[in-house]
Amino acid sequence: MASETEVLRNIIYDPVRGEYIDVETGEVVSEGEIREGKDWRAFDAEDVMTRAHTGPGYTMKVHDGGITTFVDGRSRISKMQKILRRPSDLAGKREIEAKKRLNEIAGIISLPEILVEDAGYIIKKLAVRGVIKRKNLDYIVAAVIYRVAYLRNIDLDKEVLMKTMSLDRRKFFETLKKLEWSEVFNDIREKVSRGERNISICGSNSIDRILSTMKLSDPVRETSIRILRSLYILDPSICSGKNPKGIVGAAIYIASIINNERISQQEIASKLNISEVTIRNRYKHILDKIDLVVFI
Missing domain, CATH: 1.10.472 (Cyclin A; domain 1)
Structure with missing residues (x-):
């Protein structure tokens, strides 16, 4: 009988559909979970403008969290908004x-x-x-x-x-x-x-530290981290005797393909100061270790 750890390793969470899925059998173990994805689909910039009905996420980069709604023009509401947005203290x-x-x-x-x-x-x-x-x-x-x-x-x-x-x-x-x-x-x-936002693999080497050398879009970065987390759970010794940049570079390459923002192995290798052969080998190793399920 499989241990609890082995069972958990075979189960993945799909944030778009709100389901827990057994990757070996394809069985939906649990459904109806809170969906983290959008409830609309966009195929071009115009779709985004017409279908999106939520603003950007909360951010600490601006004083109001980036959740203030702006009203264009010289209307009374616009003037009042400027007064209210200006801090008094x-x-x-x-x-x-x-x-x-x-x-x-x-x-x-x-x-x-x-x-x-x-x-x-x-x-x-x-x-x-x-x-x-x-x-x-x-x-x-x-x-x-x-x-x-x-x-x-x-x-x-x-x-x-x-x-x-x-x-x-x-x-x-x-x-x-x-x-x-x-x-x-x-x-x-x-x-x-x-371990929030910064998971450590390969001893003391940080994923964030390596990813920071690459100018990645948020989807590619997040997908890279999800791949690396899954990989580390399945095999904690994944980087034993290996350069961690190779594993991270391969994860970035896979993530870029998944998100239709393909980054060449040559470009990744150049920025991480490793060889293309290293990325190619780690890429094959990752695909052998985990099953990537992409919903379209």
Whole structure:
């Protein structure tokens, strides 16, 4: 009789249909779960504009979470909306200034989305505490970016960061130390320890750290992580004696094909500084290990 672990490994969750499926028999084990996918389909840009009836997801990159509805024109509603959207307290104003600077730097040095979201969360906490002042705003933003990158195991050169923001080295590290003492990063540290958004395979190598070297769309990135998670569950020793970049590169290649955003093996190999042969071998290995079910 199969053990409980073996049974669980054979069951996958389809977030679009809200079903748990046995990959060996094709049997739907459970249905009627909460569907995480859209309830409409789009085949071109026009379909998206006409069929979408929800806005973007909640984000910490802007002070209002990105859920404010804008009304165009010079109507009374539009004018009133601008007044209501403008924060009346100093903390809100400082948060807007800090997040504006955060997004500006993220664009200049190409920071990963996950880092910007977490940094935005920390900035909001600091603004509420009244820590952010106009004179230390750049140092606060830089320190938050650098510390979150460290906690997430994302490669970030502090020299490049300080040069981009024209910061004094001594003052930067003083600000970083003060923020550490305030324990403002505890939430992010706890998320990382629980494995949220950042799963560790191949010892201490982080998927986010490797993925951050590639400019991937959100669907390709998410599919890559799902493939790697499934792979690691089935075989925790998948990277034993192997370069983790090969496994991640192969997962990216498969994910790009699934999402119709094909990235060549040559391009992936070049960006990850590995050979195409390595990606090809890991690609075949992944397909031998897991069954990929794509619903169209």
